[in-house]
Amino acid sequence: MSVWFALLAAMLYGISFWIQGKFTLPALGPVNMLALGYAVGVMFLIREAVRFLRDHTTIMLKTYGSLCGASLFNLGGFSAFSWGALNGSVSVVTVISTLSGGIAAILGYFFFRERLSVIQIGGVSLVLSGALLLHLYG
Incomplete structure (x- = not known):
């Protein structure tokens, strides 16, 4: 849900x-x-x-x-x-601002020892990679 x-x-x-x-x-x-x-x-x-x-x-x-x-x-x-x-560009700023979820997951891992599954780590990595590619080529 x-x-x-x-x-x-x-x-x-x-x-x-x-x-x-x-x-x-x-x-x-x-x-x-x-x-x-x-x-x-x-x-x-x-x-x-x-x-x-x-x-x-x-x-x-x-x-x-x-x-x-x-x-x-x-x-x-x-x-x-x-x-x-x-x-x-609204589209570029909006996409980069979606890094907030990845940052929250990383902070949860470091400060509260929340476990991230392999899929979650992959998702955070994809979000960070996407933002990097957007910055480099967008």
Whole structure:
């Protein structure tokens, strides 16, 4: 089941990146696009977030720190994507940004000793090789 959700996420992210690069970024610019994108997310999720925080009053400070850190890295990643797509080819920037999954797998291996199967190592290697070839010949 998780594979289907991953494929759905890939499809939705792909559509999102294409819309951002083709229409939103040229019209609004990176900063306004990011601000409006996060504002839309807040509008749709604020009610659920308030309910969650009310029911989980014993969330530790470490959890809030992790959330803030992840959010800042996410914002930095989308900012880098936005500037890259605005100043270059949307297709090239989008493909290179897919390295995030490979990087997450590598970090999981080194920091949490998560085991990667041979197929997963092959997949990460293919993603890295594809990005290298895109950089060299794209």
